[in-house]
Amino acid sequence: MDIATIIGILSGLGLVSYTVLSGGNADIFIHVPSMMIVMGGASAATLVNFPLKEVIGVMGVVRNAFRNSNSEEVKLIDQFVNLAKVTRKEGILAIDRELKNIKDDFMRSGLEMAVDGTEPETIMTIMETELNYLKERHKRGQQIFLSLGTYAPAFGMIGTLIGLITMLKNLDDPSTIGVGMAVALITTFYGSLLANLVFLPIAGKLKNRSDKESDTKELIIEGVLAIQLGEHPRNISRKLLNFIPPKMRPDDPNEK
Amino acid sequence: MDIATIIGILSGLGLVSYTVLSGGNADIFIHVPSMMIVMGGASAATLVNFPLKEVIGVMGVVRNAFRNSNSEEVKLIDQFVNLAKVTRKEGILAIDRELKNIKDDFMRSGLEMAVDGTEPETIMTIMETELNYLKERHKRGQQIFLSLGTYAPAFGMIGTLIGLITMLKNLDDPSTIGVGMAVALITTFYGSLLANLVFLPIAGKLKNRSDKESDTKELIIEGVLAIQLGEHPRNISRKLLNFIPPKMRPDDPNEK
Amino acid sequence: MDIATIIGILSGLGLVSYTVLSGGNADIFIHVPSMMIVMGGASAATLVNFPLKEVIGVMGVVRNAFRNSNSEEVKLIDQFVNLAKVTRKEGILAIDRELKNIKDDFMRSGLEMAVDGTEPETIMTIMETELNYLKERHKRGQQIFLSLGTYAPAFGMIGTLIGLITMLKNLDDPSTIGVGMAVALITTFYGSLLANLVFLPIAGKLKNRSDKESDTKELIIEGVLAIQLGEHPRNISRKLLNFIPPKMRPDDPNEK
């Protein structure tokens, strides 16, 4: 689990709950119909905005925001360097028996193509295409969350307008004004909270994750092509280390 | 019919109606003059903003948001592979008798040019030009809906200002304040609801549709040119499969 | 006259007037000092923002938003095809006697240069430069209207603040609160109405017009160059038809 996402949402909710509870009227803040118009309205607008299949598929993407992301680049580079040594000693076919140890699907399918003798251009086209579709799918996920983050406050305001208009129409009994306005404002509260603690930040996290994941996939593509071309392990190491920040690089004598 | 668009708008309206009805004053929410200034004002501003012909033509574009879009790419690729087999066996003229089975106008007219011996560059220019005009027309449709989504809340606010000013002028009878403000706010309510449930989401859907449709048309252009050049069916298949997401590709032995 | 611009502004004003009149207090909505601070303030800010000459010259540009735009491209293509026939039969000098029949200044001056034997690169540079200055001038016109559309609501709010502050200072007589606030809100009303019915939509229309006009001028440049190079009428026709939407093209046997 990605601790930051969890901590962020839970601590944000905790702070808001604490503020609500310390006011001594927590019950008014739990209002199912208000939640329905904000969440339902934002979801309805998002359904109109995006193809049905993508809205349904967004749950698969949102897991990315909660999944832990270990930075595996250094391990990947080690793997590529080892594969390069094997290739130089025993030829590219020897990689076949290493494939079962490779956990990353993208890397393994790339190496399988290399072992099968597919031309480098074809491998690159196929891998880049897959990467582009991944990025595209991630981008859709971000857009759906950005949409929810825009429509939720809008439906919060629509709910508040409904509440205000209803209350103003019935102004005969002034004692109800306060409660009426309080209830009317609940939808604006829900809309702002959902947008600013959940939807917009998750859209941001999805973007950050997607950027990182496609950096890693670019590294893998570069590595697979270098293996196929039978490059020297030291060159592969130097090339791939350029994909990771200087501080994260292991001490490498080739660098100086 | 595109189920998402329909479900979205209907469920959104349902939720809003439910919230309105549960407040017990549904009649005040139906106010024809308020609807007129919001819809009429937004339409008037849109008429000033865009050429008349395009505003009228937008109805042709908006159907796209409600039309079902089956993803036909896999079928199209099959068709191209079959046409490629025919071409390699019997020459490009043999395609002439297949033309009547091709339902897609864009694909058929492209293949007709190929059969007539038009040069590939000319075919590509003509097909790309048509695709560009299609995209341009779609983009105008999106812009008109974005415009409506911007002007509708603006005229909602203008209507509310008129209502507020009129009410404030007549403040002699305090008992009318509530109703006056309630009526004044109706236009803001209409403007927000139209913008966030109809205009802006439909603009978004039109964009998504247009992107998908031009991907398909790019695939068709690539396919027609490959047929004319007499490429091998297996190569055509591999080339065109790059236009569809990896997961949607049928199992293809050429891939590995 | 461009009917859409006229209909839009008039119908928008009509709707607003109707709403105002049906409230029964139309007189309060006509307030010259409020109009002065909104229009005057927005104009003053625009004068600071843009060079004086361009603000004055904007009236020449704004006529574009009201002028009728017949789509003359098909006629222009016919003219070029005819000129191409004359050129191929009698040489480029024969075009000299056709010049007086050409109404479009841009086209005529281009053809004059061609008849005078100016080199194609020079003709293209001169015509493109003129087109760029035209686009630039149009863009400035749009920016001035966008500016007015931004400053008008701002000065509307400034006017309302002045009114509110003045009223709040004199709160001794509560009976004047209503009228005071009503008057204060008039400037916000003027600002919103001017921005959303006049300034922003006209900026949009100017953009649409400018795009269309420069498409036509690009067609003319292409045509003049093709004439000078003595291209075959059929090729000129095919080339220039690419500048207009497929549906507007006359049936042309060369196309199939």
Next chain:
Amino acid sequence: MDIATIIGILSGLGLVSYTVLSGGNADIFIHVPSMMIVMGGASAATLVNFPLKEVIGVMGVVRNAFRNSNSEEVKLIDQFVNLAKVTRKEGILAIDRELKNIKDDFMRSGLEMAVDGTEPETIMTIMETELNYLKERHKRGQQIFLSLGTYAPAFGMIGTLIGLITMLKNLDDPSTIGVGMAVALITTFYGSLLANLVFLPIAGKLKNRSDKESDTKELIIEGVLAIQLGEHPRNISRKLLNFIPPKMRPDDPNEK
């Protein structure tokens, strides 16, 4: 002095003052502490946002918004044509005695380098570098004014919040509510007025000036290089006239 900037700011202030005075409570609108929090707060935020040196240097840039800008391009072209004639008759060294008549520093230093026999590429690099730094300095000036135009209304709102909170805390004496709110709103009024009449429009004017000034400098660079290459005066004239709008060009027989 640039008349438009002066007229704009003075007439805007005049209109606002007139509106304020006609309300009969002008004294409340002059409130030094309110002015201090708006101007001081916006300046403080701008100091945090930009390097100290640039904030201090902005005064040198802002003069551009008030300085008169005569369009000197036609004169510059004449000068270059005359210099070209001298060069063709007597060689480039003859330009040395003309240098003292050239008022534009940028042009003179460019010609000095040409007379000294510096290579054209070096001259171009040096002049372009200087132009880029000029543009960069102008852009910083615009950004500082845009910043002020963003922070001024923000601190206006912060001032109003302080006023409101203070007043609401002391609600015991209802007779002070009006005056309290009036004073609270003054900062919002100052913030809006400063942003929309001064900061944002001056940022816009600086941008317009900078664009024009760098167009002129581009013309000078082109001219200096043409002189050094000993181009024919007629060609220099034609080349440089492309830098000015068609309507401003003197009648030139070479054009037709």
Next chain:
Amino acid sequence: MDIATIIGILSGLGLVSYTVLSGGNADIFIHVPSMMIVMGGASAATLVNFPLKEVIGVMGVVRNAFRNSNSEEVKLIDQFVNLAKVTRKEGILAIDRELKNIKDDFMRSGLEMAVDGTEPETIMTIMETELNYLKERHKRGQQIFLSLGTYAPAFGMIGTLIGLITMLKNLDDPSTIGVGMAVALITTFYGSLLANLVFLPIAGKLKNRSDKESDTKELIIEGVLAIQLGEHPRNISRKLLNFIPPKMRPDDPNEK
């Protein structure tokens, strides 16, 4: 310490404190729970939005906004010119003994690679990669501050909504309305102040610093490569002087 950042924040806080104190109710403006929901909420949303490691690492970046930045470019150019003289006299290996006098890590590690005989392309790739990661890290820092500047006012509003709703629910005792609203508005006040005096301006300063720092690093890369290629000191001087504004350049006889 960067004086502008310190002066800006302190003077801004001073002005706000003065305004608060002159209202005579300073105690209400210090409200820990309000501060908690604004700062806590904005931090929570930022934690969801960005990877945990980057949020923690932002403190290292924010020092840049407070660190003094002397413009060292002129000194750097002198150093490069001296190194170039040494290189031309005694060969590149002689630079080894100068390395200990070079304080800039980036420059020293670049020169070390040059002395070790690394190829120029490799040096450039390695140094550019390091510069890109530096820029990337700075950009993340800016984005985190922009995020805080967006979420802080949002949670300010959420806090105000909670306060308003709680107060409206308890409208029985009208004497508490004022204090209730005052407390409710405190969070909006905190949110605006934090965003406009701290978060957004610091994001701006980080951007300005990062731009300047990467200009300096570009100069160093250019200098290291020129040293390795054994260029003439005069040429190195001329080349590197192009990286600094004309006014800051020392009088250099090579320039004329």
